[in-house]
Amino acid sequence: MSKVTILCLHKITDEHFPSWPGMSIKTFEKLLKFISKNYEICLPSDVKENVIKKQLILTFDDGFEDFYYNAFPLLKKHNIPAVLNVVVNCIKTDYQIWTQQLNDTLDAYAKESKGFEIQIGEDTFEYNINIENAEKLALEIFKKLLSLTTEKRELIVFKLEEEAPTKINRTKMMNTKQLKEVSDAGILIGSHSLSHPNLKIEDNQSEFLKQELSESKTQLEKILNKPVEVFAFPNGMYSELGLELAKEAGYKYLLLVDNDIAEFKHKKELKVLDRILIYSNNHYKNIFRINNFHNKIRRWLK
Structure with missing residues (x-):
């Protein structure tokens, strides 16, 4: 070995x-x-x-x-x-992988310092994101979504995309x-x-x-x-x-x-x-x- x-x-x-x-x-x-x-x-x-x-x-x-x-x-x-x-x-x-889809979307919110909510089951999580805290919050959200099935995760990320405050720049x-x-x-x-x-x-x-x-x-x-x-x-x-x-x-x-x-x-x-x-x-x-x-x-x- x-x-x-x-x-x-x-x-x-x-x-x-x-x-x-x-x-x-x-x-x-x-x-x-x-x-x-x-x-x-x-x-x-x-x-x-x-x-x-x-x-x-x-x-x-x-x-x-x-x-x-x-x-x-x-x-x-x-x-x-x-x-x-x-x-x-x-x-x-x-096709865009969900992790990068999430990060690109969160960047759009961070650049506008725009808050948002994420609903997972019966729990609602509120986030106030900006340039300074984006990396920390993105990791926290990633960990929450990672444990979900593909279908449930996609619904959350697509909803965030639809409500994005500015154009999303795709990686x-x-x-x-x-x-x-x-x-x-x-x-x-x-x-x-x-x-x-x-x-x-x-x-x-x-x-x-x-x-x-x-x-x-x-x-x-x-x-x-x-x-x-x-x-x-x-x-x-x-x-x-x-x-x-x-x-x-x-x-x-x-x-x-x-x-x-x-x-x-x-x-x-x-x-x-x-x-x-x-x-x-x-x-x-x-x-x-x-x-x-x-x-x-x-x-x-x-």
């Missing part, structure tokens, strides 16, 4: 998004220089046993267009391999042409499902799970003319049934986000790997998490 640090990144952009700020291009390049100096950066299939230098896998989730314009050029510049996990419906159509996703280009350049493409649902909540619907796992793989392989062996569970949410069906679908590497170092079990056919979420624009906070100090301190405090 090998211990491997696997990083999970999302948006790399200098644009300002109050509800979910991306990592700036400058901060991202600092991160690349740091990991290049201190780690052997590889793809999942290249992880080795008994190596002196620590190994690291760099992954990106969702397939935002800023990966193509901002992250991809710097990865090429520094000759760094990476895994890009994409939501297939976003690549093929104008752009990559298209099939861009995906093929980065794949041809050596970026490993993984599936991040068809539609980015909470696969843990929906695990009572095995056919739905199979479609999200198997159909996303099939469609990506058709686009790329390459095998797709990586699946990243949306929001890191998974169940034992989801793991089992992912194995049946033919994936070799399953990516989670439990924010810990991954245990890479070489002899196992299916490798279930943890990742560490990296999102700060503070370079030293990112180094802190990359070195897993957040877990070391938590365990020490216990």
Whole structure:
């Protein structure tokens, strides 16, 4: 078994998004220089046993267009391999994942300092959002909605959209042409499902799970003319049934986000790997998490 640090990144952009700020291009390049100096950066299939230098896998989730314009050029510049996990419906159509749909909508409210209500069951939650508190409130709302079924969550987000006080600026996703280009350049493409649902909540619907796992793989392989062996569970949410069906679908590497170092079990056919979420624009906070100090301190405090 090998211990491997696997990083999970999302948006790399200098644009300002109050509800979910991306990592700036400058901060991202600092991160690349740091990991290049201190780690052997590889793809999942290249992880080795008994190596002196620590190994690291760099992954990106969702397939935002800023990966193509901002992250991809710097990865090429520094000759760094990476895994890009994409939501297939976003690549093929104008579909928007619910998390980004929520954040884009909340940005519209925040820019106008407009309050709103969210009804979940019999509970009503009131929010007074603005530029300063948008990130904190967006995370709070995300956690509330994450536990809902897709249908219930969509009703809430669509209602927020309809009542938005100003035009909603939609975050752009990559298209099939861009995906093929980065794949041809050596970026490993993984599936991040068809539609980015909470696969843990929906695990009572095995056919739905199979479609999200198997159909996303099939469609990506058709686009790329390459095998797709990586699946990243949306929001890191998974169940034992989801793991089992992912194995049946033919994936070799399953990516989670439990924010810990991954245990890479070489002899196992299916490798279930943890990742560490990296999102700060503070370079030293990112180094802190990359070195897993957040877990070391938590365990020490216990």
